[in-house]
Amino acid sequence: MSGAGFILAINMAVAGLLAAAFLMVAVYDKKNDAARWMAFGFALAMSNFGLEFAIASLGTSRPAVVASFAAFLAAMAVFNAGIARKYEVAVPWRLMGAVFVVSIATCYLIQDMPRDSFSRMLLYQLPYFLMQAVGVGIVWLARSRRPLDNLFMAVMSASALQFLSKAFLFQIFGGTGATAQDYLKTNYALFSQSMGTVFAMAIALLMLVILVRDIFADVTAKSETDALSGLLNRGGFERHAEAALRDSARTGLPVTLVISDLDHFKAVNDTFGHAAGDRVIEAFAGFLRNSTSGHQIAGRIGGEEFAVALPGTNLSGARLFAEGARSAFAGLPIDGLPDDRRFTASFGVAELRGGEGISDLMRRADEALYDAKKGGRDCVRVFEAQERDLSSAG
Numbered sequence: 001m002s003g004a005g006f007i008l009a010i011n012m013a014v015a016g017l018l019a020a021a022f023l024m025v026a027v028y029d030k031k032n033d034a035a036r037w038m039a040f041g042f043a044l045a046m047s048n049f050g051l052e053f054a055i056a057s058l059g060t061s062r063p064a065v066v067a068s069f070a071a072f073l074a075a076m077a078v079f080n081a082g083i084a085r086k087y088e089v090a091v092p093w094r095l096m097g098a099v100f101v102v103s104i105a106t107c108y109l110i111q112d113m114p115r116d117s118f119s120r121m122l123l124y125q126l127p128y129f130l131m132q133a134v135g136v137g138i139v140w141l142a143r144s145r146r147p148l149d150n151l152f153m154a155v156m157s158a159s160a161l162q163f164l165s166k167a168f169l170f171q172i173f174g175g176t177g178a179t180a181q182d183y184l185k186t187n188y189a190l191f192s193q194s195m196g197t198v199f200a201m202a203i204a205l206l207m208l209v210i211l212v213r214d215i216f217a218d219v220t221a222k223s224e225t226d227a228l229s230g231l232l233n234r235g236g237f238e239r240h241a242e243a244a245l246r247d248s249a250r251t252g253l254p255v256t257l258v259i260s261d262l263d264h265f266k267a268v269n270d271t272f273g274h275a276a277g278d279r280v281i282e283a284f285a286g287f288l289r290n291s292t293s294g295h296q297i298a299g300r301i302g303g304e305e306f307a308v309a310l311p312g313t314n315l316s317g318a319r320l321f322a323e324g325a326r327s328a329f330a331g332l333p334i335d336g337l338p339d340d341r342r343f344t345a346s347f348g349v350a351e352l353r354g355g356e357g358i359s360d361l362m363r364r365a366d367e368a369l370y371d372a373k374k375g376g377r378d379c380v381r382v383f384e385a386q387e388r389d390l391s392s393a394g
Contacts, residue, residue, distance in 0.1 A: 012049035037082030044075035076131040087142035103127030122167040132160035159199035229285030229300040237299025241309040255352040256318035259365040262304040263377040315351040322347040322380040344378035
C-alpha cells in the first residue's frame with residue numbers, strides 16, 4: 001500500500017470514529033439535531049474514501065469517479081446542515097443544492113480534460129471550496145458567537161482555502177497521476193490526503209468540543225434553575241451574585257441586593273389552594289424576569305422569597321427599583337384568581353460593603369425585609385448602616 005493509500009485508510013477509519021462520536025452526542029442529547037446531521041455527514045465521507053480505494057484498486061468508469069466526488073460534496077453539505085441546526089440558522093438547502101447539481105455536472109464534463117490541467121484541477125476543487133464557504137457563512141450569520149465559535153469559523157475558512165490551494169500546488173507535487181487509478185501512488189495524493197485529514201480532524205474536534213460545551217452549559221443551567229419560577233434557585237443565585245461581587249471589587253462599582261417576600265402567602269394557599277399559590281409565584285417570577293436587564297440577577301431563594309442583585313446600582317437606585325416593583329405587582333391580576341383580588345410583596349434593600357461576601361449582604365437585606373414586614377407589609381425598607389451601628393452601640 002502506498003503512503004497516500006495508508007493515509008486514505010486512516011481517513012476512512014477516522015471518519016467512522018467521528019461519525020460514532022457525533023452519534024453518541026445525539027444519543028445522549030436526543031434534541032440535538034445538529035449532532036445527528038454531522039454523524040450522517042461523516043458516514044457519507046466514509047463512502048467517499050471507500051470509492052477512492054475502489055477506483056485505485058479495481059479501475060472504474062467515469063461515473064464511479066463522479067460518484068466519489070459527489071459523496072464527499074454531499075458529506076460537506078450534510079455537515080453544513082448540522083452547523084445550521086447548531087447555530088439556529090436556516091439551512092440553505094437551495095444554495096447547497098444548486099452548488100451540488102452544477103458541481104456534479106462540471107465534474108462529469110472535466111473528465112475529458114488533461115489531468116495535469118490547471119483549469120481541470122481548479123474546477124474540481126472549486127465546489128469543495130464553495131461548499132465549505134457556505135458553512136463559514138452559516139456560522140457568520142449566527143445570532144451569537146463565543147471565542148470557540150469564532151475559532152471554529154476561522155478553521156473552516158482555512159480549510160476552504162486549502163481546497164483552492166490544491167489547484168496551484170498539485171503540479172509542484174508531481175501531478176495527480178496519468179489515470180484515476182494512479183492517483184494514490186502520487187506524492188500529491190499523500191499531500192492532499194494528509195492536509196485534508198488535519199483540517200477535517202480540527203473541524204470535527206472543535207465542533208465536538210462546542211457541542212459538549214453547550215451540553216454542560218445546559219446541564220449547569222438546569223441545575224441552577226428553579227423549576228416552578230424559571231428563575232435561578234438559591235444555589236444558582238448565590239454563585240452568580242458572588243461573581244457580581246468579585247466584579248465589583250475589581251471595578252469599584254456598587255452592588256445592591258433587593259430581597260422580597262410575598263405577603264400572606266400561606267393565606268393564599270389556604271384560601272385558594274396550592275395550585276393558585278403556584279400561579280402567584282409564577283406571576284411574581286415572570287414580573288421580576290421582565291423587570292430585570294441582562295446584567296441583573298434574579299432568583300427564587302425560598303418558598304415565597306425572591307432576590308435580585310443589581311450590579312452597578314447604588315442604594316437609592318435599588319430603592320427606586322424595589323418601589324417600582326412593589327407598586328406594579330400590587331396592581332397585577334393573576335390568571336385563574338378573582339379579578340378583584342390583588343397580591344402584594346414586601347422588600348428589603350441593602351448595598352454591598354467593602355470586604356463583604358454574599359451571605360453578609362443577604363443577611364442585611366433580610367433584616368431590612370423583616371423591618372418591612374413589621375411595618376405592615378407591602379412596603380420597602382432599606383438597611384441603613386448608620387442607624388444599625390448606632391442601635392448596636394446603644
